[in-house]
Amino acid sequence: MPKQPVFYTRAGDDGNTTIYGQTERIPKHHPRPAAYGAIDEAQAALGLIRAGNSRPRTKEIIVRMERDLYLMMGELAVADDVTLPARPIGRRDVDWLEETTAALGETTGGFTDFVLPGDTLPGAQLHLARTVVRRAERSVAFLQTEGLLKNKFILQYLNRLSSVLYVLSLYENRQAGIESPTYAKNVED
Numbered sequence: 001m002p003k004q005p006v007f008y009t010r011a012g013d014d015g016n017t018t019i020y021g022q023t024e025r026i027p028k029h030h031p032r033p034a035a036y037g038a039i040d041e042a043q044a045a046l047g048l049i050r051a052g053n054s055r056p057r058t059k060e061i062i063v064r065m066e067r068d069l070y071l072m073m074g075e076l077a078v079a080d081d082v083t084l085p086a087r088p089i090g091r092r093d094v095d096w097l098e099e100t101t102a103a104l105g106e107t108t109g110g111f112t113d114f115v116l117p118g119d120t121l122p123g124a125q126l127h128l129a130r131t132v133v134r135r136a137e138r139s140v141a142f143l144q145t146e147g148l149l150k151n152k153f154i155l156q157y158l159n160r161l162s163s164v165l166y167v168l169s170l171y172e173n174r175q176a177g178i179e180s181p182t183y184a185k186n187v188e189d
Contacts, residue, residue, distance in 0.1 A: 032076055117169070122172040123169040
């Protein structure tokens, strides 16, 4: 009979974890695991959108984002002197997000006011993912403040990612026939 796979190591039962390439274990609440954990949450939120009833264009964009977040987590989970075989997040990834935001903005129109999530399910899910990305961004910003962020493009990417998720929510709503989002301010006041 084949050996049953084991999906746990018990190594983290004491509340500590390992940064690959570093001999000293660190607490799981250390800023590095907190940051890549927040990015992991963001990736899962994007996966939920992709698994749902979002548009094919949205799904295609999200796959790229999920892969980029995977690379980010890898970068943050290794010691600074370890070089990964995968490419690091860089300027071209940030540029891709800016280009994607601009292209979607041509469909949705410009930003006019703050909107309330909930006009469509995919749009609301994208807003939720945007807030999870913002939390990840705050965690990575803390790494930068503490001098623990080696790659400045990770923080830039997360900042742009929340913007493109906002525009994607507007795009999803527009594609579903919602011409104007529900604005945070009541226009009748």
